[in-house]
Amino acid sequence: MDQMLIPILIGLYALVALIMVIGLLLNGVRPSKTLAWLLAIFTIPVAGVLFYILFGRNRRKSKLFTLKNQFATVGEFRTIHCYPELSGNKQKITSLIENTAKCPVTCHNRLELLKDGKNTFESIFRAIEQAKDHIHLQYYIFEDGVLADKLLEVFERKIGENVTIRLLYDGIGSYSLSKKYLKKLKAIGVETAQFLPFKFGRFLSALNYRNHRKIIVIDNKIGFTGGINISDKYLKGDPALGKWHDTHLKIEGEAVDFLNRTFVTDWFLASEKKVDVSSFHIHTLPQKGTSLQMVPSGPDDDFDVMEQVYFSIINSAEKYLYIVNPYIIPNHAILQALMTAALSGVDVRILMSSSTDIKLVDWCVRAYFESYLKAGIKIYLYDDGFLHSKVMLCDDEIASIGTANLDNRSLQQNYEAQVFVYDKALCGSMKNDFLQDCQKARLLSDYKAYKERPWTKKLIEGFAKLLSPLL
Template structure:
């Protein structure tokens, strides 16, 4: 019995020493104070479980430099070009540059994201538009197809796209495919084997192998990118699965995707090539094939492709949103499925609204993630108090990730307005400097508002106490979600 007591005592002492060491680690890394306090609370208040959560989800790989973009040799050319653009930005003749100079300069500095001004964009407003365009473009591929998705399912839609990929690979087209191991958890080995047998080069991004690689399970590739022949690119909110086309139990799936032609495709391609290197250790160097010259007279829309994730030194997309919000003079329209913006963006939005700017935020009335749903709702009271107009979309599930500001800035991409997208996930977003494209996005946003319930402070204050309790509890975990 004495030995048993000694063993229990030793285990308890070891556990408390681990807790103290973990708390010291969090403090030593000088994290964002709110996230640091949240992790300390989790570790202390959830015995044993809290330590496990920290090991799996709490590592800060941006600070640890585990993912290093500087190893990619092809990035040096783009880094040189970004320095040149910084020196010459005042001489750009494109009309969008003057009104967005600060945002463009920011992205050149924090992300080496080149400004491209020769693009043609097509805004795709649902699964039917997106997949019809994508399937047609894939069938036309002549030299290369590069695609990466967070979620790819082997259902009817996924099966149709896979058959195209196999046929193209057999005909000599280079097909490369990256899927995220967590998002595409259901893909079977025989599915992957069948693609490889057809000549498709398919790799998993950061596989999770228990127990060895679980410390990186928190850092996922949330990007949706397709680049065809180095000339046509797609990105936005839609993954590959039937529900994105046919809807879910919540109704039709409302989303926004983007087709790009022009030099911005090179930046999407470079993002894919970087992710390919992370997934395989192989650098693809045939620039003539993978960075094909942009089609002449593709268009005149100015675009910067911004990426963020643990491979970058800065929270690029969050910083760009912060700069854009602070420049607003008339209105800000935001649609996001998950809203946990962090203190800086939340303050920027409140200040804008209290300064007389028309700030409207569209959220889904129902969600596919309960804790995120309640955490998002926990911000609504203070949004309404700051005179921000909040709308709940009721005609299905709105998964669009868009922002428009005044008449000259808009964004479409993969990043939600939450800490996970800003800090942890690999994300990509197109920053668009064009009044015509911005107007098209805004017109669809205003159309979507007709399918929303506009919240009032009186109506919101009348919700049940149980709802308020769920919001308050979920809010405690919002810095970690």
């Protein structure tokens, strides 16, 4: 019996492998990546197939989640066009975003830049207290703790005032969220949904695709987004990394409608429940305010939206490009764009923590330092806590704040939400903050000295670099 079973298993494996090879040839985007997966499938029995199922499938072709197809269930975005004053080729960036993300520039907005957890949560709780109709919350990480308990208390009071509350959380990022807390939410009337739950039946298809967005919308009037999750470490710090530093935005005005539609679409995907958006009103400020574009992106978009926008901003830089990001693991296109900008005379600076919260990621991030320094990119390592902000500043004209890192996971695999602001005053203020933080950090700029680091470090970084497409 065993002798008969072995050929059958081999035949089944060969059939599965053949189907995957056909899929790769039909749907593969990059020849080098396609070739690597073909080699893995044929040279690593079983494991090669499993790794491909987990990390290799092209979601843009398969449309497994088809988030964009659900827009018909919630109504189309109501477009309000305006045109910010941008120099050179930067105006093309607004067209790129509108054509790929379907989000035009809105101008009647008021923005408040929120730094770190204390200021952010104080602003969030003040806004929640004003809710009259609905509160929508969406988080990658939602953890038990002081913040969660305080939210529970406020939720119970607002539900008593007939406010509808919906909470959407990611199945992996919020894996530690207790069943006890969820039962309390449901008991007081909070509607909850889990994005791609961590279940065996969906393990292979869902593990690698997470919803990394952080969104709060109150009455379609006030919105929040940025890098800050619902976690007490933003108030108490981290035993290993110290204080967590991050950047968030409070938005008032017509752009909030786009933020809310992003939530409603994700809610439909996770819960299969439609939200009646007919009562949502666009709250437009009486006078022209801050110009911005909301950019939701995900693995089922027709284009690599976030990668294309980042790439375009980097290429548009003429004077300076300043980046704050904890997880900069660039693909070939982004790396070449950064190096080309620096070699062209643009002042390119990267500010990041001296260490990250994941050691393997830390090694991978450092694997690119030598290339940066060789091209003249300045690296600033921040020791006073952990910088979790996802910020990009370009020529006093464009400021990017949101959830997307500069790594393959954010650019290709995660659902992200980024805000691109076209406002010289905000850019100037954020530029000053950036330069002040650089003064507190350690500067790496000597390429020759860094190149002479121990070979053991180079070996570890090289190994981590091999895993960069998965990080």
